[in-house]
Amino acid sequence: MTDTTLHSEPVVTARGLKKRFGGKEILHGLDFDIPAGRIYGLVGHNGAGKTTTLNAMLGLTSYEGTIRVLGEDPFARRAKLMENVAFISDVASLPRFLRVRELFALLSNIHPNFSVDKARDFLSGTDIRPEMKIKTLSKGMMAQLHLAVVMAIDAKLLVLDEPTLGLDITYRKRFYRRLLEDYMTEERTLIITTHQVDEIEFMLSDIMFIRDGDLILHMQMETVNEKFAQLVSNEPETQEAARALGPVYEETRFGQTVFVFDGVARDRLEPLGKVSTPTLSDLFVALMQRPTANPETAR
Numbered sequence: 001m002t003d004t005t006l007h008s009e010p011v012v013t014a015r016g017l018k019k020r021f022g023g024k025e026i027l028h029g030l031d032f033d034i035p036a037g038r039i040y041g042l043v044g045h046n047g048a049g050k051t052t053t054l055n056a057m058l059g060l061t062s063y064e065g066t067i068r069v070l071g072e073d074p075f076a077r078r079a080k081l082m083e084n085v086a087f088i089s090d091v092a093s094l095p096r097f098l099r100v101r102e103l104f105a106l107l108s109n110i111h112p113n114f115s116v117d118k119a120r121d122f123l124s125g126t127d128i129r130p131e132m133k134i135k136t137l138s139k140g141m142m143a144q145l146h147l148a149v150v151m152a153i154d155a156k157l158l159v160l161d162e163p164t165l166g167l168d169i170t171y172r173k174r175f176y177r178r179l180l181e182d183y184m185t186e187e188r189t190l191i192i193t194t195h196q197v198d199e200i201e202f203m204l205s206d207i208m209f210i211r212d213g214d215l216i217l218h219m220q221m222e223t224v225n226e227k228f229a230q231l232v233s234n235e236p237e238t239q240e241a242a243r244a245l246g247p248v249y250e251e252t253r254f255g256q257t258v259f260v261f262d263g264v265a266r267d268r269l270e271p272l273g274k275v276s277t278p279t280l281s282d283l284f285v286a287l288m289q290r291p292t293a294n295p296e297t298a299r
């Protein structure tokens with residue numbers, strides 16, 4: 001994080017964000033700030049409310065509470081906001097009847113910050129050619145085209161909702177590498193949801209876990225690494241000692257007992273077995289099963 005990002009206004013601010021569908025409350029009053037220049041992972045089970053949260057930020061759905069994105073109310077000022085926001089969602093589709101070059105021409109007419117040259121540049125190195133009809137592209141090529149389009153937009157905020165759904169591992173890795181190497185700068189902010197959280201963990205600066213419409217963890221990755229520890233312990237005596245330290249999670253896997261601790265110093269754990277930082281997917285499993293992972297924000 002640079003000084004500028006430390007002192008600048010958050011890119012997204014939400015206060016008491018609630019959403020109801022047909023009388024049923026789906027989001028229960030989320031409060032968060034997303035600063036500039038960060039890469040956020042938004043993680044939660046199916047139906048937890050990730051897409052609804054993103055849709056509220058993008059002005060695609062109405063909500064109760066307050067959201068400001070780049071200082072604007074996204075629902076009231078969607079058109080203005082979209083000059084500086086780009087997004088890919090698992091349901092967004094490109095116009096299939098167009099050729100690739102026609103899509104670029106269309107976008108350069110409707111989007112003030114779209115660069116045809118950049119879009120073409122991003123496609124070099126792929127099998128996609130400007131003359132191709134979009135409907136003939138494979139799923140992987142379609143995702144590459146989508147990424148090229150989004151990366152050709154000079155946006156301050158990029159929102160990716162399951163951007164690599166249905167892609168094979170090679171395409172997924174290439175997708176994230178391209179995004180990091182060719183797009184991310186300190187002025188840009190990226191928010192990603194995915195169920196393959198281990199694949200994006202390396203690039204995240206911050207994480208949000210959402211469970212049943214509540215934000216149960218919102219933390220910088222550095223803090224996650226300091227705060228949480230995983231211990232693998234094989235002997236009954238050391239396991240007993242570990243339990244006495246109040247793990248937030250315990251599981252027996254392949255004959256080994258794995259504990260996750262929140263805020264227990266590593267030098268207290270080290271005599272009891274092998275200590276490491278839990279992966280995000282391990283932490284996710286551990287925290288999702290607790291009654292509350294973060295009592296001040298969870299309900």
Ligand SMILES: Nc1ncnc2c1ncn2[C@@H]1O[C@H](COP(=O)(O)OP(=O)(O)OP(=O)(O)O)[C@@H](O)[C@H]1O
Pocket residue numbers: 021022026044045046047048049050051052053
């Ligand atoms: N248009 C809608 N009408 C009614 N209910 C909806 C609508 N959209 C979403 N929901 C409900 O809101 C809840 C949250 O859905 P949402 O799509 O935000 O979850 P998600 O965390 O993105 O899930 P997934 O990982 O499966 O994409 C779910 O219970 C879903 O059924």
